[in-house]
Amino acid sequence: MIIDREPEQSAHARMGGRPLLLIVDDQPSNIQVLFSIFKDDYDVCMALSGEATFTFLEQRLPDLILLDVVMPEVSGFDVCRRLKGSERTADIPVIFVTANSDPEEEARGLVAGAVDFIVKPFHATVVKARVNTQLTVKRQADQLRAMAMVDGLTGVANRRRFDAVLEIEWRRAAREGGELAVIMIDVDFFKRYNDRFGHLEGDNCLRQVAGALQQRLTRSPDLLARYGGEEFVCVLPATGLNGALILSNELEQRVRALGLPHPDSEAAAVVTVSIGAAAGRPSEGGSAAALLANADTQLYCAKQNGRARVCGQNFSAQGQHGDPVDAAAN
Ligand SMILES: [Mg+2]
Numbered sequence: 172m173i174i175d176r177e178p179e180q181s182a183h184a185r186m187g188g189r190p191l192l193l194i195v196d197d198q199p200s201n202i203q204v205l206f207s208i209f210k211d212d213y214d215v216c217m218a219l220s221g222e223a224t225f226t227f228l229e230q231r232l233p234d235l236i237l238l239d240v241v242m243p244e245v246s247g248f249d250v251c252r253r254l255k256g257s258e259r260t261a262d263i264p265v266i267f268v269t270a271n272s273d274p275e276e277e278a279r280g281l282v283a284g285a286v287d288f289i290v291k292p293f294h295a296t297v298v299k300a301r302v303n304t305q306l307t308v309k310r311q312a313d314q315l316r317a318m319a320m321v322d323g324l325t326g327v328a329n330r331r332r333f334d335a336v337l338e339i340e341w342r343r344a345a346r347e348g349g350e351l352a353v354i355m356i357d358v359d360f361f362k363r364y365n366d367r368f369g370h371l372e373g374d375n376c377l378r379q380v381a382g383a384l385q386q387r388l389t390r391s392p393d394l395l396a397r398y399g400g401e402e403f404v405c406v407l408p409a410t411g412l413n414g415a416l417i418l419s420n421e422l423e424q425r426v427r428a429l430g431l432p433h434p435d436s437e438a439a440a441v442v443t444v445s446i447g448a449a450a451g452r453p454s455e456g457g458s459a460a461a462l463l464a465n466a467d468t469q470l471y472c473a474k475q476n477g478r479a480r481v482c483g484q485n486f487s488a489q490g491q492h493g494d495p496v497d498a499a500a501n
Pocket residue numbers: 196197198239240241242
């Protein structure tokens with residue numbers, strides 16, 4: 172599955188704050204009733220039509236939508252189908268609220284993707300309980316989705332997230348004509364570190380290296396991920412080779428500055444990393460996979476040249492790469 176977006180969370184999921192409820196109904200009096208039920212426990216917003224709902228969703232993502240079925244122009248069913256058809260909004264639970272108690276209507280609502288169907292007149296306590304249940308389910312699903320994107324050992328993004336983000340950023344840069352850089356980072360002689368100190372210390376080393384790398388990556392679109400084993404990788408949007416090399420050298424120095432003793436390393440007395448960087452303009456062709464392969468080649472080059480250093484290269488879709496740069500020599 173290709174995820175064509177950064178995982179986007181509501182305020183509730185992001186900050187553990189109050190859930191955000193969106194009430195959609197063409198009758199303000201109906202909205203008032205629901206608002207008074209929920210205003211003490213949740214942040215409540217409202218929309219008076221299907222179109223207003225989509226406008227709202229461009230700005231904010233609620234944790235749950237209470238949706239009227241019968242509305243002029245865009246019906247509640249149509250709103251629900253459209254929400255479920257868009258990856259950005261598909262995970263928002265929808266509960267239909269209607270005066271029509273026809274089972275066929277209820278079935279239509281569930282087929283359209285709703286999680287529940289509430290028939291008016293309703294009891295406030297029942298509506299509250301049903302909304303609470305769905306919010307709990309949503310919160311758990313959000314947590315699972317977030318965990319599925321994080322590396323359990325180091326807490327940075329995992330490879331699945333990296334693959335998704337690299338694709339997104341490649342396509343974005345291809346559309347906008349901007350640059351994109353990828354850097355690959357490998358801990359030098361890590362097997363020897365494990366052999367000498369044991370796997371628990373090896374894990375601790377990887378956590379510290381990840382922490383040192385992450386501390387430097389403060390620009391919001393930049394992503395650090397654990398690629399596997401002792402390998403890390405960064406996606407750097409709007410970054411050319413120069414910027415990637417400057418950053419790579421800083422990352423190399425930061426890991427070295429941790430001062431983790433590594434007596435069996437041939438590169439230094441402490442834990443070090445080798446880094447390969449590649450940068451290019453996706454609008455000129457090629458693929459995200461080819462850019463990544465370029466960074467991997469540069470990592471190999473850094474290792475061949477003695478490790479604990481940075482190598483980089485401009486990526487070209489035609490396969491005519493620029494001159495490799497041994498940045499450690501600079
Ligand atoms: Mg209505």
